[in-house]
Amino acid sequence: MNLSIVLCTIVIGISHLTNGQFQCPKKNGQYEDPVQCDKFYQCKDGMATTKLCPDGLLFHPLNRKVNKCDQPFNVDCGERSELQNPHPSYLCPRRNGYFAHPEQKVCNIFYNCIEGDGAEIVCPSGLDFDEYAGSCAWPATAGRSGCNESRRHEIERRLHVPQR
């Protein structure tokens, strides 16, 4: 047997195996992977195709939208603790999502990353970015530590954030 036939046999073997791993519960629909929170299966006529959410988004089985990949704060992963490898870029630890300023001392700036492009957002005066909610909140709720208040005021002055 020549090498290409051997390789071909192996590849076909593997693809059968992976196709065989997920059994569609119904003919059509989208179903979560049991261990990986950003992975799901698209079933069409009983045939499953493996899919990944865009990096940073997670699969939310109960989402009523056709696109069920959502921000992490909207998704309960439960036992689905694994994730794809991150694809970071400047200011974006993953390609999508809301991320704190890379300096821990800067609590009132965050980045809205969409496909690797991070738009800088400054919180309204006195608020901190809350990493678990993906939005600005009062410091007691946001629970950030090591914030530099002089840096905050400097940033607010420079960017003309309206004072409360």
Ligand SMILES: *[C@@H]1O[C@H](CO)[C@@H](O)[C@H](O)[C@H]1NC(C)=O
């Ligand atoms: C806080 O920020 C101010 C203004 O940028 C800076 O001068 C000061 O050294 C910072 N303090 C700490 C503890 O980092």
